Amino acid sequence: MRRQLIYARSPDWAEIAARAEDLISSAAFEPVKDETKTRAGFIALENGASAFIKRFDRGSLTYGWWLRIRGSRARRSIRGAALLRAHGFGHPEPYAAVELSTAGSIRAAYLISEPLRNAKTLSVSIDLRGRRRGAQAAWRRSVLAAVAREIRRLHEAGLFSSDLQETNLMIERSGGEPRIYFVDLDGFRSLRRVRQHRRERNLVQLDRSIGRFLRRSARLRFLYDYLGARPQRREARAIVARLLERKRREDRKRQARRGGESACRSAPASGPA
Numbered sequence: 001m002r003r004q005l006i007y008a009r010s011p012d013w014a015e016i017a018a019r020a021e022d023l024i025s026s027a028a029f030e031p032v033k034d035e036t037k038t039r040a041g042f043i044a045l046e047n048g049a050s051a052f053i054k055r056f057d058r059g060s061l062t063y064g065w066w067l068r069i070r071g072s073r074a075r076r077s078i079r080g081a082a083l084l085r086a087h088g089f090g091h092p093e094p095y096a097a098v099e100l101s102t103a104g105s106i107r108a109a110y111l112i113s114e115p116l117r118n119a120k121t122l123s124v125s126i127d128l129r130g131r132r133r134g135a136q137a138a139w140r141r142s143v144l145a146a147v148a149r150e151i152r153r154l155h156e157a158g159l160f161s162s163d164l165q166e167t168n169l170m171i172e173r174s175g176g177e178p179r180i181y182f183v184d185l186d187g188f189r190s191l192r193r194v195r196q197h198r199r200e201r202n203l204v205q206l207d208r209s210i211g212r213f214l215r216r217s218a219r220l221r222f223l224y225d226y227l228g229a230r231p232q233r234r235e236a237r238a239i240v241a242r243l244l245e246r247k248r249r250e251d252r253k254r255q256a257r258r259g260g261e262s263a264c265r266s267a268p269a270s271g272p273a
Contacts, residue, residue, distance in 0.1 A: 001107060007078045007097040017096035020110035024053055042115055051095055052115045055108055064105030072099050073186040074109035080185030087157045090181040092116055119170035119181055122147065127213050143171055146178045148225035151202060155194040162187040164202040166209040204247045
């Protein structure tokens with residue numbers, strides 16, 4: 001395969017990126033995600049440093065040609081990191097990125113970035129099940145308020161993520177305050193203005209992934225923190241109704257897609273009688 005370095009923070013990281021395939025298969029690799037198209041985890045390097053390495057996009061030859069036009073997830077993550085950095089948002093800093101291709105088709109892409117060892121996903125940070133209340137509940141309130149404000153600031157800066165679910169938000173305790181990191185950066189893009197339907201899409205994505213941990217009052221408080229103030233009762237009801245309707249529409253679409261996939265898997269193979 002042809003190897004193309006698309007980003008390196010330094011010559012040392014360029015050399016490490018050239019060994020990405022070996023590193024992710026070595027005993028020094030500590031996996032946190034291992035799926036067909038994505039493998040990711042921490043890697044301990046020979047010089048005592050550590051990093052987070054992720055492999056994307058192991059697909060068909062045709063899919064790889066399409067990625068050549070669109071850009072691999074590693075390449076789009078480098079762009080997303082630049083957008084967030086320019087506006088002062090927390091994110092893991094990229095160290096290096098490389099693409100592997102055959103006949104012009106991208107078959108795999110690797111991203112090596114800053115390891116967020118002390119950060120936890122949003123759901124872990126706010127899940128109080130099995131924990132002592134009191135201080136933990138106060139921490140959860142501060143995390144939710146900080147996340148709501150940061151999402152509002154993101155949208156006001158003209159930035160939008162196509163996949164803003166809780167696993168893509170990492171929380172680190174810094175000086176007693178929550179520090180927020182956006183991860184999985186390939187879905188970020190810059191717009192002249194983040195319009196209402198995109199804002200609602202992000203709010204629904206978050207509510208779907210963290211709503212199971214929160215009571216209705218906490219979910220409303222999160223919405224009000226995002227809005228910056230508590231609106232009048234009529235306006236608040238209208239906003240909530242709009243978000244619930246959007247969630248129902250998206251749920252119906254998901255069910256339809258799952259039904260179609262299930263039908264395809266269960267359909268008998270066609271052939272000559």
